[in-house]
C-alpha cells in the first residue's frame with residue numbers, strides 16, 4: 001500500500017507538472033506579446049497615445065471576457081482537455097496573424113520602410129488580437145479548473161498549494177516573456193499540454209450546463225412571479241420556485257454558484273486599481289529619475305509575486321493561523337483590497353513629490369513664452385504691454401512668461417528699435433529666437449509635456465555663419481533652429497561639422513529634461529567650448545525607487561486577493577460548474593479594465609494625486625461593503641451538499657460510494673489502456 005501510495009503521489013506530481021508548465025508557457029506568450037503591443041500601436045500603426053491605450057485596455061478586457069465562452073464550451077460540449085487543445089490552436093493562429101501583420105514589406109511596394117496600406121495591417125492585427133483573446137481567455141478558466149480537477153476532495157491543502165504554484169508559474173512566465181519570442185512558446189504550450197494527455201483526470205462535459213442553468217433560473221423567476229400573491233406560502237430561497245420542473249441537484253448547484261457570483265459584484269474595483277499599474281503608474285515613472293525604468297516597470301510585479309507567494313504561504317499565513325486567528329479566504333481578499341488602496345495612497349504621495357518638481361505648464365487658455373538671444377550684444381526685450389526682459393548675448397530669459405492672451409508685440413532696444421507682432425499658441429509653450437539678424441526673429445514651438453520614457457528633448461540654434469551638420473541631425477542653416485530630438489540618459493557625443501572643420505561636443509543627460517543648445521559663431525575656433533545650453537525643462541529629480549513601496553503594496557494585495565480568489569472560486573463551485581465559476585472570477589477583471597477605460601475616456605481630475613486618492617477611497621469603501629457581504633457568506637463543501645441532495649433524492653450513500661469507486665476504476669483502466677497503446681506505438 002505504501003509503495004502504491006508513493007507511486008500515485010509521484011504520478012500526481014507529474015500531471016501537475018504538465019499543467020503548470022503549460023500555464024508558464026501560455027503566460028510567457030501572452031505577456032511577451034502584451035509588453036510590445038502599445039509600442040506596436042504607437043510606432044507601427046502610428047496611433048496616438050489615447051487610441052493606443054484604449055485599444056490595449058479593450059484587448060485586455062476582451063481577454064477576460066472570453067473565459068465565459070471557454071467555460072461554456074468546456075462544461076457543455078468539449079470538456080476542459082479538448083477545449084484547451086482546440087482553443088490553443090486558435091491562439092497560435094492569432095499569434096501568427098499578429099506576427100504577419102507586423103511585416104511592413106507586405107504592403108510596402110516602394111520599399112520606403114513605411115507600409116502603404118495601413119488598413120490591411122490594422123485589419124490583420126485586430127483579427128489576430130481577437131483570435132488571441134479567444135484563445136488565451138477561452139483556455140484560462142479551463143486550465144485552472146483542470147488543474148484543480150487532478151485533486152480529490154480531501155486534498156484541500158494540496159489544492160491550495162497547487163493554486164499558489166500555478167500563480168508562481170504565471171508570473172515566472174510573465175517575467176521571462178521578454179527573452180524568448182511568444183510564437184515559439186504557444187507551440188510549446190500545446191506540446192507540453194498534449195504530452196501529459198494520457199495521465200490527466202479528465203471530467204466529461206455534462207451536457208449544455210449553461211443552457212440548463214439559464215432555463216432553470218428563468219423558470220424560477222417566472223414561477224415566482226406567477227405565484228406572487230401572499231396566499232402562496234413563501235419558499236426558503238427564490239430558486240426553490242424551480243422545484244416544480246427542475247432537478248433538486250441542479251437547483252442546489254445553481255444556488256451555490258449564484259451565492260459566489262453575488263459576492264463577486266464588488267471585486268472589479270480591485271482590478272480597476274491593479275490594472276492602472278500598466279498605464280498611470282508607467283506614465284508616473286516617466287516623470288521620475290533613475291536608470292531602471294523599463295526593468296522596474298515590466299518586472300517588479302512578477303519578481304515580487306515570485307518572492308511573496310512562498311513567504312505568504314509558508315510563513316505569514318501559517319503564523320497567523322498559529323496565533324489562533326481565522327484568516328479565512330474572504331478576509332484575505334478584503335485585506336488584499338486594503339493593500340491595493342494603500343498602494344494608491346503611496347502613489348498619491350509620490351505624485352505630490354513629483355508635482356513639486358514639475359514645470360508650471362500653461363492651461364488651455366494660457367500661452368507661455370521664453371526668449372533666446374543669439375544676437376551679438378545684451379538686449380532689452382519689451383513684450384507688450386508690460387513685460388521687460390534683459391537678456392545677455394547667447395543667453396535666455398530666466399523662465400517662461402505666461403500670458404492670458406495670444407497677440408503680443410515684441411520690441412528690441414536695437415538701433416533702430418525693432419518691433420514685431422506675434423500670435424502665440426493657446427495652451428502652448430514657445431521660444432522667441434532672436435538670431436544674429438534680429439529683424440528676422442521668429443517663434444519656435446517647445447515641448448509642453450515631459451519627454452516620454454525618461455528621454456531628453458534637445459535642439460540646436462545655429463548662430464554660426466554657415467550651414468552646420470550635427471551627428472544624426474539634418475543640416476541646419478544659419479540662424480535656424482532644429483526640431484527636437486529625443487536622446488537617452490547618460491553621456492552623449494555630438495560632432496559638429498562644416499566642410500573640413502569639425503569639433504566634438506559632449507553632454508551628460510539625466511531624465512525627462514529639455515534643452516536648447518546655442519551654437520555661437522566661434523564654435524570651431526574654441527573647439528565647441530562656447531556652446532551654451534538653455535534649460536527649457538528641468539530633468540526629473542524624484543527617484544523611481546520611490547515607486548517601489550506602491551509596487552510592493554499592490555503585489556502584496558494581489559497575492560492576498562488574486563491567488564486566494566482563484567482558490568476560492570474553485571473550491572466553492574460544484575463539480576460540473578468549476579470552469580463557469582473560474583470564468584465569473586476572470587470576468588471581474590474584465591469589468592475592472594472596462595472601468596479603467598471609462599475613467600480614461602471621462603478624463604482625469606485636474607490633479608493626478610487627487611485621482612489616486614479618489615481610487616484609494618473608492619476601494620476602501622468597496623472593501624467595507626465586501627467585508628459585510630463576506631461576513632454573511634457561509635463556506636460550503638459543494639461535494640457534501642451534492643451528496644446530501646442525492647441522499648434526499650433516495651440515492652443511498654453506499655450506492656454513491658460504489659458509483660465513485662466504479663468511476664475511479666474506469667478511469668484507472670482507461671489510463672492503463674492508453675499507457676499500453678502508447679507503449680505499443
Ligand SMILES: N[C@@H](CC(=O)O)C(=O)NCC(=O)O
Nearest residue numbers: 027031170171174301302305
Ligand atoms: N501578476 C500578474 C502578472 C504580471 O502582471 O506580470 C498576474 O499574475 N496576473 C494573473 C494572470 O493570470 O495573468
